[in-house]
Amino acid sequence: MRVFGNLVKPYMVWMSLFIVIPMLLIVLYAFTTHGNSVMAFQFTFDNFGKFFDPVFIKVMLKSIQVALITTGVCIVIGYPIAYVIANVDERWQTLLMLLVTIPMWINMLVRTYAWISILSDSGLINTFLKSINIGPLKMMYTDFAVILGMVYNFLPFMILSIYTSLAKMDKAVINASYDLGANTRQTFMKITLPLSMPGVISGVTLVFLPAVSTFIIPKFLGGGQYMLIGNLIENQFITVGEWNFGSAISLIMAIIIMLSMYMTRKIDKDIVQEAQGGNKW
Amino acid sequence: MKKIGFSILLLSLMLTGCQTSKPTLKVFSWGAYIDNTVIEKFENDYDCVVIYDMFESNESMYTKLLSGEKYDVLVPSDYMVQRLIDEDALQALDYTKLTNASGIINGLLNREFDPTNTYSIPYFWGNVGLIYNTTIVDQTDLSQGWNILRDTTYKGQVYVYDSERDVFMVALKALGYSTNTTNMSQINKAYDWLEVLDKTMDPVYSTDDVIDNMIQGNKAIAMVYSGDATYITAENPDMAYYVPLQGTNFWVDSMVISRDAKEVDLAHEWINTMLDPEVAKLNSVFVGYSSPIQTVFDDLKETDFYGLSAYTPRLDYPNDEVFKYNEDIKRIISDLWVKVKAN
Numbered sequence: 001m002r003v004f005g006n007l008v009k010p011y012m013v014w015m016s017l018f019i020v021i022p023m024l025l026i027v028l029y030a031f032t033t034h035g036n037s038v039m040a041f042q043f044t045f046d047n048f049g050k051f052f053d054p055v056f057i058k059v060m061l062k063s064i065q066v067a068l069i070t071t072g073v074c075i076v077i078g079y080p081i082a083y084v085i086a087n088v089d090e091r092w093q094t095l096l097m098l099l100v101t102i103p104m105w106i107n108m109l110v111r112t113y114a115w116i117s118i119l120s121d122s123g124l125i126n127t128f129l130k131s132i133n134i135g136p137l138k139m140m141y142t143d144f145a146v147i148l149g150m151v152y153n154f155l156p157f158m159i160l161s162i163y164t165s166l167a168k169m170d171k172a173v174i175n176a177s178y179d180l181g182a183n184t185r186q187t188f189m190k191i192t193l194p195l196s197m198p199g200v201i202s203g204v205t206l207v208f209l210p211a212v213s214t215f216i217i218p219k220f221l222g223g224g225q226y227m228l229i230g231n232l233i234e235n236q237f238i239t240v241g242e243w244n245f246g247s248a249i250s251l252i253m254a255i256i257i258m259l260s261m262y263m264t265r266k267i268d269k270d271i272v273q274e275a276q277g278g279n280k281w
Numbered sequence: 282m283k284k285i286g287f288s289i290l291l292l293s294l295m296l297t298g299c300q301t302s303k304p305t306l307k308v309f310s311w312g313a314y315i316d317n318t319v320i321e322k323f324e325n326d327y328d329c330v331v332i333y334d335m336f337e338s339n340e341s342m343y344t345k346l347l348s349g350e351k352y353d354v355l356v357p358s359d360y361m362v363q364r365l366i367d368e369d370a371l372q373a374l375d376y377t378k379l380t381n382a383s384g385i386i387n388g389l390l391n392r393e394f395d396p397t398n399t400y401s402i403p404y405f406w407g408n409v410g411l412i413y414n415t416t417i418v419d420q421t422d423l424s425q426g427w428n429i430l431r432d433t434t435y436k437g438q439v440y441v442y443d444s445e446r447d448v449f450m451v452a453l454k455a456l457g458y459s460t461n462t463t464n465m466s467q468i469n470k471a472y473d474w475l476e477v478l479d480k481t482m483d484p485v486y487s488t489d490d491v492i493d494n495m496i497q498g499n500k501a502i503a504m505v506y507s508g509d510a511t512y513i514t515a516e517n518p519d520m521a522y523y524v525p526l527q528g529t530n531f532w533v534d535s536m537v538i539s540r541d542a543k544e545v546d547l548a549h550e551w552i553n554t555m556l557d558p559e560v561a562k563l564n565s566v567f568v569g570y571s572s573p574i575q576t577v578f579d580d581l582k583e584t585d586f587y588g589l590s591a592y593t594p595r596l597d598y599p600n601d602e603v604f605k606y607n608e609d610i611k612r613i614i615s616d617l618w619v620k621v622k623a624n
Contacts, residue, residue, distance in 0.1 A: 121499040224443030224486025227623045240615040
């Protein structure tokens with residue numbers, strides 16, 4: 001066992017170098033004033049006070065709203081796909097899962113750029129619509145474009161995690177349900193769905209987290225006027241040069257994310273316990 | 282285990298083997314700001330490797346420098362040159378090595394941001410104006426100048442450049458103030474001007490994507506840099522360039538050598554090459570921005586860019602101003618611009 005214990009050490013070094021130290025720096029920046037040298041810190045809460053401006057609160061609420069819609073759409077589209085894949089012949093499953101993951105081989109920036117030329121006023125869709133005499137649809141720089149971009153980019157995460165939990169499910173439980181007289185609908189609602197909830201929950205985490213903090217998708221598909229929390233942070237660091245305020249926003253964001261992780265894990269536990277303890281037959 | 286150790290050793294040997302003894306010049310410039318054949322030719326002529334990195338705004342360039350990245354040659358705009366000089370980040374140019382410097386248009390030299398051109402030398406220059414679709418926009422509406430951006434006839438037809446410096450320049454000029462004002466009530470009025478634009482016009486705040494969008498004719502009016510306007514008007518004959526009489530920002534993107542440059546001689550060679558009339562012509566034709574070399578400028582305005590007003594920005598027009606760097610004002614307008622966009 002000791003040998004295996006040693007194997008953890010490189011990971012610990014990696015963690016502290018690339019996760020813990022940057023996090024500490026963000027905390028440090030968030031609580032200090034602008035422009036002081038590393039040697040003379042001046043602690044302050046102003047960076048947080050600055051955030052509680054109605055304008056910024058609105059940006060945050062908008063980000064959460066967009067991320068929730070994205071997650072919802074991903075579940076609605078992703079679950080049936082994962083369900084179908086998990087239930088086809090095993091030879092096909094590998095191929096289908098490959099097809100789901102293939103888009104992820106290409107850089108996200110490139111794929112998001114591609115949507116611009118599909119959605120723009122003189123893009124693929126509008127050129128087609130024009131040829132059958134339907135006026136140009138305004139799609140770029142709208143909520144629709146941004147959410148479409150997010151769903152497109154993050155959907156594979158949802159499918160993958162739901163598929164994993166469906167595939168590893170014990171088929172004997174489902175057969176038992178049929179043997180005991182339950183129909184397909186009842187079996188799905190009472191057995192399959194509850195048992196796949198851990199997959200859905202981890203899918204929700206995997207989609208919600210990147211969706212709430214992304215800045216490149218709203219920047220490309222929403223334009224500069226489409227401001228989400230990720231854009232606000234990027235803006236503070238790159239354009240404004242206010243690293244302290246940017247760090248404070250990042251920290252607030254991190255806290256919200258941790259809270260939502262805690263909540264989803266709690267829900268996860270409750271559901272699984274209910275599913276496993278609810279053997280009323 | 283031994284095998285793994287051996288492979289790692291082999292791999293590291295291979296990696297170090299790739300490093301050449303050739304000198305490496307690191308250049309940091311704007312995206313799409315050079316004819317790439319020029320870089321290749323320079324590498325061959327001077328037997329060196331050129332690492333050519335690109336940025337999309339002066340601010341993102343500055344942030345990268347702040348994070349510890351080192352470059353030999355930079356191409357910041359006027360006010361950023363001033364900031365870098367103030368912060369002692371540049372070194373004086375050695376004019377004995379810049380034999381081609383004599384060809385530069387006189388009016389571009391000795392500007393306030395670097396009064397004797399000790400640290401900087403022009404690369405491209407121009408101003409900010411409006412590109413408009415002549416088939417949609419009524420010529421008489423142009424007399425409103427910058428206020429056409431708030432003319433609701435063109436609601437939903439407007440691109441505004443997403444840069445706080447430039448939008449505040451437009452608002453301040455529209456109101457008749459100086460772009461370099463430090464008067465807070467003027468700045469607040471400019472903020473209100475932009476809020477009205479944001480609320481009533483349904484604008485799209487874009488950056489370089491505006492170039493393709495205007496070539497395709499997606500909207501009627503856009504705020505652009507003159508060099509991009511040259512390119513757009515050359516590609517789409519329906520488009521024309523107009524610079525409001527209320528005045529605009531006049532800018533000079535300049536080459537500078539950073540204080541901690543490793544290849545100082547090579548950096549001078551690079552700058553001198555860029556000022557060579559032949560190279561300057563290649564670059565100017567390729568990107569559409571106005572060349573600072575008098576002979577090239579005179580040549581191109583009669584040939585490749587004949588009749589395109591965007592290629593010949595007005596020089597020394599009294600209402601036009603060069604930006605001055607002011608840390609406090611910059612922070613204030615950055616915050617205000619975020620508020621306009623987020624609201």
